[in-house]
Amino acid sequence: MTVPAQKHGNASLAIAEALRHAILRGDYTPGERIIQDQLSAKYGGSRIPVREALRTLESEGLVRLVANTGAWVASLTASECSEVYQTRERIEPLLLRFNAPEITHDYIAELDELAKKMENARDVEEFLRLDREFHLGMYQRVPTYLLGELGTRLWNTTQPYRRAYTMLVDTNNLGIVHSEHHMLVTALRDGDLDLAEQVVALHIRRTRLHLERHPEVFTIKTDNTH
Amino acid sequence: MTVPAQKHGNASLAIAEALRHAILRGDYTPGERIIQDQLSAKYGGSRIPVREALRTLESEGLVRLVANTGAWVASLTASECSEVYQTRERIEPLLLRFNAPEITHDYIAELDELAKKMENARDVEEFLRLDREFHLGMYQRVPTYLLGELGTRLWNTTQPYRRAYTMLVDTNNLGIVHSEHHMLVTALRDGDLDLAEQVVALHIRRTRLHLERHPEVFTIKTDNTH
DNA sequence: TATCGTGACATTGTATCCAATTCTGGATAC
DNA sequence: GTATCCAGAATTGGATACAATGTCACGATA
Incomplete structure (x- = not known):
């Protein structure tokens, strides 16, 4: 290329x-x-x-x-990845708050659509693509000075491990993930921003705790770590 | 040079x-x-x-x-600076939590010393130097993957406006700032990490609200903004 | 007078070449 | 068999030269 x-x-x-x-x-x-x-x-x-x-x-x-x-x-150790997730836990609710004014009814319908498509995702790659669109899309409704970039960075650096983890648990064993997505959509539809922030934080927190129980995800890197 | x-x-x-x-x-x-x-x-x-x-x-x-x-x-508009402060409000408490294990009694004594020196700072530059040492020093007790860098970045990008603001209010009109520093030292000494987190967040929040009331601080930049 | 080319100039972007450093693999010593 | 050392190769870092781009003053035109 x-x-x-x-x-x-x-x-x-x-x-x-x-x-x-x-x-x-x-x-x-x-x-x-x-x-x-x-x-x-x-x-x-x-x-x-x-x-x-x-x-x-x-x-x-x-x-x-x-x-x-x-x-x-770049490669992350399990604890570095955990740190990134803990950072996301604090940053993403704030990002949601910044973007709230532009999360319109029409856009909430799109989010709902995405959440449903994710449930029927055929393979891991499709799931990852939709998941990214669901979360990052929500954070890019309003242009920000650095929060948007920061959110994207935190998401990007953990991407290989998200992929490995998703492959590990398989796409049809993601019941809780889908529930949380729907809870978020509902909170947004109700205009309950505080609840929406909490759902996002919990979503990230739960994923982190899961990841921490699967250290084998972090052994995919080659040995020339330096 | x-x-x-x-x-x-x-x-x-x-x-x-x-x-x-x-x-x-x-x-x-x-x-x-x-x-x-x-x-x-x-x-x-x-x-x-x-x-x-x-x-x-x-x-x-x-x-x-x-x-x-x-x-x-780089130059910031008032609203961009406000965004940075809101980000700090979420990040610095987390940084404090990460560093807590290494914030020993000896180090708390150093912090106390710094807080006192700040009250007697002769000029703005000395105050800024001590303030930076007080806050950022606390966040560099434990090496982190990105939180430390992030905290430093948020601090650095707002430095010119912190300087302009401090010059505006003068060093001897910073009573509340000093109180907050002492409150933080006390909370750390008591081992009350939740309170310490809250004091940090409030400290940043109050400063942000003050800054938002002084838009003239953001006019120091030259006109070739692009 | 205001607006729009238009040119020279200032500044940035990239290629090529060379220097400095690190890495590799084998020879040697123990 | 293992460790150490030393070429030579592979790779990165930096200097110079040139190409591409943007800036800005100046003058022509409406």
């Missing part, structure tokens, strides 16, 4: 976007080494924009850079 | 550090344009490490980059 980079001044951006997508898609495993030359060959260009793209992704927590040594796809 | 950068692979780091310090120190005003050539001349080197340093600082929220156009020292 060669990124055209038609215009000058967008190569690093385009590479960052492509690599971010590839990582979230699961094309790379956590802990995998990234070689600048390989990326510049793949996307067509010199190593300079690749280096800038790696810096960008590092700041998003998706890549880990070590001076004079190299870059790796 | 020329950064030595003796070893290969540290120039961008050194430049980032120097520039970060300069911004926090107030050498640049929010909204000020940053020219890559000027920085590379100042710190001695080519523009490549300067560019990487700018990317790093952008990810910290201290610099704003626009493709093909340039870089500016």
Whole structure:
């Protein structure tokens, strides 16, 4: 895949976007080494924009850079992941509150639709896509200075483990998850923002506690952890 | 000031550090344009490490980059600053909880000392330095994956406005601030972590409400805002 | 007078080359 | 068999040069 980079001044951006997508898609495993030359060959260009793209992704927590040594796809330990989830537990309710003015009746209907589709998701990838759309979409109704980015970052860095966990429990054993989604939709429909905040926090908290009981999810990374 | 950068692979780091310090120190005003050539001349080197340093600082929220156009020292509007404070209100109590195990009796004594020194601070700069040490020091007892960095970032991006606000109200009109600091020390000494969390949140909340009543603090930026 | 090109200039973005550092694998010593 | 050390290769970091882009003053035109 060669990124055209038609215009000058967008190569690093385009590479960052492509690599971010590839990582979230699961094309790379956590802990995998990234070689600048390989990326510049793949996307067509010199190593300079690749280096800038790696810096960008590092700041998003998706890549880990070590001076004079190299870059790796970020990997989390179980306790680091737990920390991210605890952070989400505090941030996402606030994000919901910021976005509340634009969570209209029409949009709540869309959320309801998404929640139903998730129940019938055929495979893990479809479930993950819908889950992401359900949660992150809700947080992007209103433009924010940093909360939106922060929420996305927290979501992105935990993506490989969410995938591994979802595959572990299988998509039809997610009853509680679906209940919580419907509870959230109901709370929003009732205009009960305090309850909605609590449901979001509980949803994240319960998932974290589940994850903490499955440390094997965190062994998918390759051994070149550094 | 020329950064030595003796070893290969540290120039961008050194430049980032120097520039970060300069911004926090107030050498640049929010909204000020940053020219890559000027920085590379100042710190001695080519523009490549300067560019990487700018990317790093952008990810910290201290610099704003626009493709093909340039870089500016970050500036906040009143509502953006309010958002940062609301985020701090949720994050810092969690940070306190993470660090609690290492907030020993000896360290609480240090905090008490800092709180007292702050009451006798001669000028604004000294007050700001002590205030930073009091709050951020408390959050760096235990190494974290991202919470520590996040707390520092939220603190740093609001630094120019904290300075402007402190100059506005003068250092001897900060009675409530000092009371809150002592309340926090007391709560920690009593081992009442829930109360400590609440004091931190209230401390931030009250400051935010004060700031919101002083929009003139946000007019210090130069006009080339973009 | 206000608005819209238009050009030169300033500044940023990228490629190429070279230097510095780290990594690898095998030879040697114990 | 294991550890240590030392080339050589692989890889990253940085400097210079040039291309692409944006800025801004200036003048033409309505």
